[in-house]
Amino acid sequence: MKRSNAPIFWTLFGAGGMLSALIGPMLVLITGIAVPLGFLLPADLMSYPHMLKFAQHWAGKAFTFAVVSLFLWHGVHRIFHSLHDLGLKTATGAKLTCYGVALLGTALAAYSLLVIGF
Amino acid sequence: MNETHKVIAIEVLRYRPELDEKPFFQTYQVPFTEEMSVLQGLLYIKDELDGTLSFRWSCRMAICGSCGAMIDGVPMLGCHTFLRDYYPNKVRVEPLAHFPIERDLVVGADDFIGKLERIKPYIVPKEPRTLAEGEYLQTPAQLERILQFSSCINCMLCYAACPQYGLDPAFIGPGVLALLHRYNADSRDAARADRMQLVNAEEGVWSCTAVGYCSEVCPKGVDPANAVNQNKTASAADYFLHWLPKGSGK
Structure with missing residues (x-):
């Protein structure tokens, strides 16, 4: 039987799932609630100069890249398999669209993180 | 069986390829006791009500794996499921989902x-x-x-x-x-x-x-x-x- 290339997508999905389970809620709290409401954290924590500095540091770059790309790979894998559950049998188009979005997002994240410099 | 027994309606999906164009439900009124399994209900139908009903079974104790069926839509062993848990409602018995029906509750394995x-x-x-x-x-x-x-x-x-x-x-x-x-x-x-x-x-x-x-x-x-x-x-x-x-x- 033909070996499936699913392990590539599954390991990215798994890594994204692990990462989102570990830090997703915390990110929602910080970026969506605490900072905008000025609650627990200073309101200028995520100001443009702060975030630029963050994204220019190598650790900030690594963190941002991992969060953006792995969350995306995780999300599209789930969407793809949900489409399959809904009965999309010849799912080549869906597969290309889903994983294409993740690939594009990954490339964009890498590009953007590089052009903002160090 | 005496008159004090409760009676449960067992609705069975029937399909006899030489007679039926497509599967249909047939309901049987089955007197039962507290300890009777769905499989025993089917055996009662076969012995007392309708000898044409076909289903697989052997051990009656969840070892042989023969009497699987969709019981009220859930895959279960007939011998491992009790009629008392469905009474006073009827219980619906269908062949295992996702398999081709050979005859009545018998599927192609x-x-x-x-x-x-x-x-x-x-x-x-x-x-x-x-x-x-x-x-x-x-x-x-x-x-x-x-x-x-x-x-x-x-x-x-x-x-x-x-x-x-x-x-x-x-x-x-x-x-x-x-x-x-x-x-x-x-x-x-x-x-x-x-x-x-x-x-x-x-x-x-x-x-x-x-x-x-x-x-x-x-x-x-x-x-x-x-x-x-x-x-x-x-x-x-x-x-x-x-x-x-x-x-x-x-």
């Missing part, structure tokens, strides 16, 4: 049996062993790895539960993958490489989307979802290692 044969469901020793060498020794930890998976009775309830098998019957499916794992994880076995070719395919573990209903319906406490998950990890490792030059991996 050819696909399942074919898959079962392909995984080599037996221990393949590393080398022939003489009697003088004695028995294989296994530690409790080695036994623990395979024990629950060896409880499978091939009743196919997990196949009726699996939405992915329903969508695409090319999927090897939960029960056979659990048994595959039972042999691959056995310290006495040496056929892992052969079986991994089945695991690694799209029709192997990669058709599973981790729904987990297979493990819920298993009447023997086997956890096929866990076996599949362990083999997704094993297959991913196998996938990335096969790119390494020969001999550098395991």
